[in-house]
Amino acid sequence: MPLSHRRSHLLQEKAEAVFPGGVNSPVRAFRSVGGEPPFLTHAEGAWLYDEDGNRYLDLFGSWGPMILGHAFPSVVEAIRDAAGRSASFGASTAAEASLAALVQKCFPSVEKLRFVSSGTEACMSAIRLARGFTGGDFIIKFEGCYHGHSDAMLVKAGSGVATLGIPGSAGVPAETVMHTLALPFNDLDAVRAAFAARPDQIACVILEPIVGNAGTIPPAPGYLEGLREITRQHGALLILDEVMTGFRVTLGGAQRLYNIQPDLTTLGKIIGGGLPCGAFGGRAEIMNHLAPLGPVYQAGTLSGNPLAMAAGIATLEHLIANEKAIYPQINQTTAEIAEGVATIAREAGVTLTTNQVGSMFTWFFTNTPVTDFATAATSDTAAFGRFHRAMLEAGVWLPPSQFEAAFVSAAHTPQDVAFVLNAARTALGHD
Ligand code: PMP
Known part of the structure; x- marks a missing residue:
């Protein structure tokens, strides 16, 4: 019997009356995969529960x-405890320094x-x-990379921008993005040419x-080293956006995995x-250019929020204490899921390109190796949509876009791997 989504459907109708597309972030609307998103009530470990009692x-x-x-119990406890002492002060707390110390332990490049x-x-x-530190106006980013929705970054961006098939965003004046150069990923020659065309800018x-x-795409061997060398030669900063990869592909992110020392790192999630x-x-010399020490302004009412600090500390403390157990385990679980489903697909006559790094992975519905956004875009997104809907019906929640990475957690068990493979057999018509 198909899963019932009656309550979710009613909630979706209500949501559409108040939120554009019924959502507070575009990809949640399931537009590119079709179907309506289930409304969630709670989650525990690796399992999500919806309004209609499905899991x-x-x-x-x-x-x-x-x-x-x-x-996760220690995270829940830390949030409860912090909330009891006030959700926000807008003043300094010891917790900020505690979380900072944990971050620095994982990311030695962050002084x-x-x-x-x-x-x-x-x-x-x-x-x-x-820009404030170097005096340069131009920034180089890469097609299919997403660095959030600030104006200057919405050029050939990944995530929802790629999912919706739009080059950028309305509402961003051409003048605002004229200093943003979007180049193909994994192509050092394109970067060398950009620097040659605009020396010192x-x-x-x-x-x-x-x-x-853009879905998961690893750097080609030597690519990150090449970027490090070119930026150093030209006095430009190398910023690794480790919002997704930080504490994920290793405790110290991709910079530890590939042994690259950036000037600045961004973190989130x-x-x-x-x-x-x-x-x-990143480097103290650069960070000291921020207000109140330096001329670059940046601020936030809720920055260093006590609840967020408490949850972050509890999470990082657990990851640090259990690093040697957790990372090999989640990487192994991910490989079993990623390769297991790829095998089932092959047997069902569907060729997937499977990219995996650590506990992030993507099944691209293409037989072209995916090394940049252009090759990711060869994917059959309609086939991905059908697969997504069938997997959801079989009880597996995948990211609702071909151009998003899937993630595995420390809570996923060998039984969960078997559950995914069974779901894939059903979804791919290979019972
Ligand atoms: N950078 C990367 C690499 C991301 O994956 C994301 C979010 N998916 C962001 C930046 C933006 O983070 P947020 O959604 O928290 O603003």
Whole structure:
């Protein structure tokens, strides 16, 4: 019997009357995959529960933060405790320094940092700082990378922008993005040419070191090293946007995995344990250009919010204490899911390109190797949509777009792997 979505459908109708598309963030609307999004009531570990009493195995982890699974006891306890002492002060607390110390332990390149409330703010602020520090106006980003929805970053962006098939956004004046150069990912020659065309005018290169927002795309061997070398030669800053990869692909993010020392790093998602939190940080000499020490302005009423700090501390403390157990386990679970489904698909006559780094992965509905946005875009998004709907019906919640990474948490068990593979057999018509 098909799952009932009666209550979710009624809630969706109500939501559409008040929220554009019925949602508070576009990809949640399921527009590109079709069908209506279930409304969730609660989640525990690796399982999500909806208004109609259905449950789903979670393979999107709130878009990345929930690496320990949902309602992780020490995180819940930390939030409760902090809430009892006030949700916000707008003044300094010891918790900010405690979380900062944990971040620095994981990211030695972060000598100084600042907390913000989202990945968008972290990237927007890091770019302003890079411009203020170097005096350059131009910034280089890459097609299919998403760095939040600040105006200057909405050029050939990934995530919802790619999902909706739009090049950028209405409401962003051409003058605002005229200094944003969007180049193909994994192509060092394009970067060399951009620097040659504008010597001394480029403030920074910002990238997702492993792209997640066009689906998962790893950097080609030597690519990150090449970017490091080119930026150093030209006095531009290298900003690694580790909002998704930070504390995910290793405790120290992609920079530890690939041994790359950026000038600045942006963080989000896992750092707040599911609460709104982001951070940007790096070399002290650069960070000291921020107000009140320097001329680059940046601020936030809820920055360093006590609930977010508490959830972040509880999450990072658990990850640090259990690093050696957690990371090999989630990487292994992810490989079993990613490769297991790819095998089932092959047997059903569907060729997928499967990209995986650590506990993030994507099944691209194409047989072209996916190395940049152009190759990701060869995917059959209608086929992905059919697969998404069938998997949801079989009880597995995938990210609702071909151009988003899926995530596995420490709460996923071998039984959960078997559950996903069974669901895929049904979804791909291979019972
Ligand atoms: N950078 C990256 C790499 C991201 O994945 C995201 C969010 N998906 C952002 C920035 C923006 O973060 P937020 O949604 O918290 O503003």
